[in-house]
Amino acid sequence: MEINRLVTEGRLQESLEIDQLSTLEMVRIINEQDKQVAQAVEKELPNIARAVDLIAERLQAGGRLFYVGAGTSGRLGILDASEIPPTYGAPPDLVQGVIAGGREAVFVPVEGAEDSRERGAGDIAERVRAGDVVVGIAASGRTPYTVAAVEEARRLGCATVAVTNNPGSALAAAADVAIAPVVGPEVIMGSTRMKAGTAQKMVLNMLSTGAMIRLGKVYSNLMVDMQASNEKLRQRAVRMVVLATGRDEQEAARALAAAGGSVKQAIVALLAGVDTAAAQEALERTGGFVRQAIALAQRK
Secondary structure: HHHHHHHHEEEEEEEEHHHHHOOOHHHHHHHHHHHHHHHHHOOOOOHHHHHHHHHHHHHOOOEEEEEEEEHHHHHHHHHHHHHHHHHOOOOOEEEEEEEOOOOOHHHHHOOOHHHOOHHHHHHHHOOOOOOEEEEEEEEEOOOOHHHHHHHHEEEEEEEEEEEEOOOOOHHHOOOOOOOOOOOOOOOOOOOOOOOHHHHHHHHHHHHHHHHHHHHOOEEOOOOOOOHHHHHHHHHHHHHHHHHHHHHOOOHHHHHHOOOOOHHHHHHHHHHHHHHHHHHHHHHHOOOOOOHHHHHHHOOO
């Protein structure tokens, strides 16, 4: 598809005079356009849900999740991947980000990297195995590096998802599930780090968060597998136990200490009325799902 036919490359009529406006008027236009992003994402919720279920199924079976993209899209994937281990206590290799141009491209643009189909296919082939999931991210939906990476991933037996902002794209056609929130032309023509990037970030939030919920890393709306690696997070861990069990802070802190800092163990122990060893055994037998572990421990 020619670049002038891409939705994301259109010219926004509302911002034609933006260089002559006051600063307040300028940011108001940007804000008005940003309001449309959530509505565009909403239209893709059925496809997002399909992708979440696909990702969770593969992860539960021992697969891993890879985000792949170039430029802003690649950086958004790396950002989402990097936040999963501390937030959900997941191993660092469970969710990984791959960017055209390699590590340097996270900080400094690597010109031309996105144009290499060979490198896209090669970067993915070096990392994935059958049973993994690869999510290709590209506003245009036609980035050669990303399209080739998704095509290669599918050939190797991976499940594939496309996140793009142009419907009917090559990337969408290459994937098992296509997610294409159409946000329209950018305030600054072609600057897809704006609305398109915001839409991509919203979608990735849903994909990873939804998958982690399905893997049992959330109880109620609490991230009970969080790694309490600093004082703020240690306080949050105590508060989560308080909120989940209704106990006071002192009892919650004692339960956490007995559980070696495991929020899950502390919650199961308190709510099931068992010691931390029994709580851990119940969690292991139920795959780490707190509700099921509580029910199992109470039956014993």
